[in-house]
Amino acid sequence: xxxIRFAAAILICCLLPAAxxxxxxxxxxxxxxxxxxxxxxxxxxxxARDEARHGRLLQSLGGVIDFPVDGTFDPFVVxxxxxxxxxxxxxxxxxxxxxxxxxxxxxxxxxxxxxxxTSGLQIQLNFFDPGSSVTASPISCSDQRCSWGxxxxxxxxxxxxxxxxxxxxxxxxxxxxxxxxxxVLQFDMIVGSSLVPNSTAPxxxxxxxxxxxxxxxxxxxxxxxxxxGQQGMSVISQLASxxxxxxxFSHCLKGENGGGGILVLGEIVEPNMVFTPLVPSQPHYNVNxxxxxxxxxxxxxxxxxxxxxxxxxxxxxxGTTLAYLSEAAYVPFVxxxxxxxxxxxxxxxxxxxxxxxxxxxxxxxFPPVSLNFAxxxxxxxxxxxxxxxxxxxxxxxxxxxxxxxxxNQGITILGDLVLKxxxxxxxxxxxRIGWANYDCSTSVNVSAxxxxxxxxxxxxxxxxxxxxxxxxxxxxxxxxxxxxxxxVINMFL
Numbered sequence: 001x002x003x004i005r006f007a008a009a010i011l012i013c014c015l016l017p018a019a020x021x022x023x024x025x026x027x028x029x030x031x032x033x034x035x036x037x038x039x040x041x042x043x044x045x046x047x048a049r050d051e052a053r054h055g056r057l058l059q060s061l062g063g064v065i066d067f068p069v070d071g072t073f074d075p076f077v078v079x080x081x082x083x084x085x086x087x088x089x090x091x092x093x094x095x096x097x098x099x100x101x102x103x104x105x106x107x108x109x110x111x112x113x114x115x116x117x118t119s120g121l122q123i124q125l126n127f128f129d130p131g132s133s134v135t136a137s138p139i140s141c142s143d144q145r146c147s148w149g150x151x152x153x154x155x156x157x158x159x160x161x162x163x164x165x166x167x168x169x170x171x172x173x174x175x176x177x178x179x180x181x182x183x184v185l186q187f188d189m190i191v192g193s194s195l196v197p198n199s200t201a202p203x204x205x206x207x208x209x210x211x212x213x214x215x216x217x218x219x220x221x222x223x224x225x226x227x228x229g230q231q232g233m234s235v236i237s238q239l240a241s242x243x244x245x246x247x248x249f250s251h252c253l254k255g256e257n258g259g260g261g262i263l264v265l266g267e268i269v270e271p272n273m274v275f276t277p278l279v280p281s282q283p284h285y286n287v288n289x290x291x292x293x294x295x296x297x298x299x300x301x302x303x304x305x306x307x308x309x310x311x312x313x314x315x316x317x318x319g320t321t322l323a324y325l326s327e328a329a330y331v332p333f334v335x336x337x338x339x340x341x342x343x344x345x346x347x348x349x350x351x352x353x354x355x356x357x358x359x360x361x362x363x364x365x366f367p368p369v370s371l372n373f374a375x376x377x378x379x380x381x382x383x384x385x386x387x388x389x390x391x392x393x394x395x396x397x398x399x400x401x402x403x404x405x406x407x408n409q410g411i412t413i414l415g416d417l418v419l420k421x422x423x424x425x426x427x428x429x430x431x432r433i434g435w436a437n438y439d440c441s442t443s444v445n446v447s448a449x450x451x452x453x454x455x456x457x458x459x460x461x462x463x464x465x466x467x468x469x470x471x472x473x474x475x476x477x478x479x480x481x482x483x484x485x486x487x488v489i490n491m492f493l
Contacts, residue, residue, distance in 0.1 A: 036157035051074040069390035072259025073416035088133030099319035103229030106206030116221035139180040148232035174213025218342035252440035255420035275434035276373035288374035289314040320415030357402040
């Protein structure tokens with residue numbers, strides 16, 4: 001009911017001009033029609049006005065945007081997490097990989113050459129056609145929004161057609177190029193205990209005309225990549241600048257039982273969260289890793305191995321499947337694990353990876369590991385957070401170290417293998433990242449700052465069967481309220 005009263009109050013403000021005040025109270029009200037008396041008004045005009053008003057409503061509601069998550073960390077199954085976005089008018093579905101290691105959202109364009117047509121993930125691939133969306137418009141070189149990408153080297157100018165273009169190269173050697181367009185992103189927003197469906201906001205994203213490397217392989221092909229970086233071209237930055245979403249997002253990636261998880265624009269609240277500062281002025285989500293402990297014992301690794309400088313440092317990246325250590329950290333890490341289990345397993349080397357043949361549960365044999373960060377925050381890893389099961393035959397299983405060696409580079413990358421089964425919060429205002437071990441198959445509480453400045457809590461995620469799903473607020477309520485108000489006003493005219 002509160003939502004209906006709020007909507008009605010906004011509508012009245014739209015219908016009424018400023019009142020003449022006397023002693024702080026309205027002395028006289030002059031009512032004017034907002035719709036012509038002959039009711040001759042194009043549907044497109046009504047829709048455009050409603051969409052503008054809905055945008056103002058979204059800015060004042062201070063809700064949480066909730067995205068579905070599918071996929072898994074397991075490289076033998078999928079090896080990535082992805083979500084579904086609705087873009088354009090009419091909206092079309094696009095499946096995009098969740099990637100905190102890049103900034104830009106892009107999807108395959110209708111004019112894309114060599115892009116995959118089918119996917120082994122059993123999803124329907126789509127191609128974005130700017131000409132088929134009535135709300136789409138290309139971004140020109142002179143458009144101020146093109147400068148968002150130029151500042152971070154994510155865009156350039158095409159001299160031939162004056163379009164704001166981009167070219168990306170990813171760490172795995174794959175790449176994409178194309179041009180930027182502006183169109184509406186359709187999403188569901190959670191406000192209090194209610195779900196406001198089919199909300200929209202304009203965003204700038206890439207329309208990919210060329211892809212290379214693993215991006216063209218159909219076995220785990222998706223429609224594009226959803227970059228969650230901090231730069232101006234990222235969707236999180238664009239929505240925050242419009243006052244629609246807070247400058248904080250969170251995820252909880254489920255490891256077992258088919259994967260999936262939770263992805264929200266908002267801060268997941270969990271009592272056991274620990275935080276570490278982000279390293280300032282970095283293109284990625286860099287944090288200061290200080291040491292690694294196995295069985296409570298710090299490994300003999302020089303702290304300078306983890307320092308952030310000249311291309312070195314520790315990066316948190318959902319776009320990476322496994323985890324990576326520099327040579328100086330990898331060798332003592334593997335040696336410590338092997339020494340701790342040598343009496344209970346048979347160590348073997350398979351394709352250059354350290355593996356172990358075991359006949360019992362890994363949780364009963366392998367030691368706990370902790371990654372220790374600045375600010376006193378530690379990330380505690382269970383054996384399944386640093387091991388990958390390669391096969392299981394006749395009760396005998398082969399598990400391998402999931403951390404990989406990076407030679408000649410002082411870089412550490414924490415990918416999905418480590419990030420799964422934990423809540424992660426990226427606080428871009430406070431410039432910090434937090435985490436807590438969590439069962440990502442359950443619902444979460446998310447904090448959203450309302451227009452009054454108060455923190456409100458909503459329940460978000462892929463709602464479990466035993467949790468009450470948010471109640472949908474139908475936009476028909478707004479329309480019916482408007483018609484009722486107009487009928488009442490007409491009686492006095």
